[in-house]
Every structure is written in C-alpha cells, then in structure tokens.
Amino acid sequence: MKIFDTHCHLQWHEDEDPIANRLQRAVEAGAEACICVGVDYSSSQRALRIAEQYDGVYASVGLHPNDLPKDPPELEKLFRKIHSLSQQPPCVAIGETGLDFFRNRTTHHLQAKSFRHHLEMAHETKLPVIIHCREAYQEAASLLQDFSNETGEPIAGVMHCWSTGSEILPDFLDLGLYISFAGNVSYPKSNSLRDAASNVPLDRLLVETDAPFLAPQPKRGKRNEPAYIRHTLDCIAELKGQDAENLAQVTWANACTLFGLD
Secondary structure, eight states: OEEEEEOOOTSSSSSSOOOOHHHHHHHHHHHEEEEEESSSSSHHHHHHHHHHSSEEEEEOOOOOOOOOOOHHHHHHHHHHHHHHTSTTTTTTEEEEEEEEETTTTSHHHHHHHHHHHHHHHHHHTTOOOEEEEEEEEHHHHHHHHHHHHHHHHOOOOOOOSSSSSSSTTHHHHHHOOOOEGGGGGSSSSSSHHHHHHSSGGGGEEEOOOBSOOOOOGGTTTSOOOOGGGHHHHHHHHHHHHHHHHHHHHHHHHHHHHHTOOO
C-alpha cells in the first residue's frame, strides 16, 4: 500500500527531528509521497529545496492568510517573489492561501486580496491551488465562484483540511475542487467532519496529515508527521465502506491527477 500525504510542513522542527528520519518512517508506514507546503516566503523557499533533495517530496509556494504583511508595497513585493518561486520545477501547486476568520491576525480585506492574487497566479502558471479555510466557507465559496465566472473555468485545486460539515460541500465540489481531510476527522467529537467525508465522491477525495499539526486520534497529543497518514486513511475508509488498500489507490490517483504527476 502506498499513500499520498497531500499536505505537510516538513520544513518545521528540522533541528529536533531531521527530515530524512521522518521520511524514512513515512515510507515504512506506506506514505511514499507528500506535498511540502509553504506558508510564507522563507518556508516556500525551503519547501522547494526539500523537494529537490528527497524523492517523493513535492513543493507548493504561497502566503498563508495569517502571515500577510500589512504594508501594501511589502505584500506586492512578496507576491512577485512567490511568483518567481512558482517557476521552479519542484513546485507543483500554489498555496497555501485562502481565508482564516478564526484568528483574525490580518484583515478580511487583505486576506481576500491575497487569496485572489494566488488564484490569478495559479491560473497563469496552470498550477492547482491549495486552499486554507477556517470559519470563512461562505466567503471563500463566493470569492471562488466569482473567479470561476470570470475565467469561465472550474477551479483546479483542493480545500485542504476540511473543517466543517457537509452542507456547503456542493458549493466547492461544483467548482471542481478536491476535498482533503486531516487527522482531526478521527477525533471523537468530529461528527460533522465524518459526515462531510462520507459525502465527498471518491474521485474528489484526498488525505493529508497537515503535519506537524492535527495528529490522528491514535497519535493525538504527539507532533504529527507523514508516517501517521495511515490512521486518517483507515478512518475514512471505514466511513465510506472501502477497503483501505483501495482507498489508498484512489486517493493516490486523485493526487497525481490534481498535481500533474505521473
């Protein structure tokens, strides 16, 4: 069985737990590929270097909505630098970007501006977009729908770490997006997430760790890592009445389709 972890942050905690060690544990657990996701310029740079160094690791570059500079010229400068990074071959996606109204570290207006810029970049580079959304699903759906209407095309991308119920799922599925679930789908109180996972069509489903965050229930309280992806896969397989091996194959194929990999 081989599993594709579509969202992790290998560039964090390198001194405490070397990347090579984490990737070895991942391969031993069946996680043979992952996307190392950038959240700012430096982490995006590092994601590219990691992807160049290790087999089975791919990179994305972007600015997280919680990490945006408030100075407009500085933000524009960062956009240009991220765009430059996106031209490097290890980059297979733009993001993570999106809307986060839970923490409110940056204004909603600034987040929306950045989100749209990332969508434009993804459209220009023909790369999929990795979307972070927290307590802003209606607003994200509206912004994405407007962009899709303008381009006349569906949105190539993924809603990473889905964190709400199934009611608004059709809005994102209708836009052409994939839906990815992390370890929190396995938490005892995450009934709405499990309902959502049950309602995502198999051909739009992805799995992720979001490491080092959100370790799945059997590892809860520990620092998450790609090696723990099997627990999330098993949880979703049970929800959907699927054999874990089959679900691993389906989600692997979905990831390869989305990110343009062989």
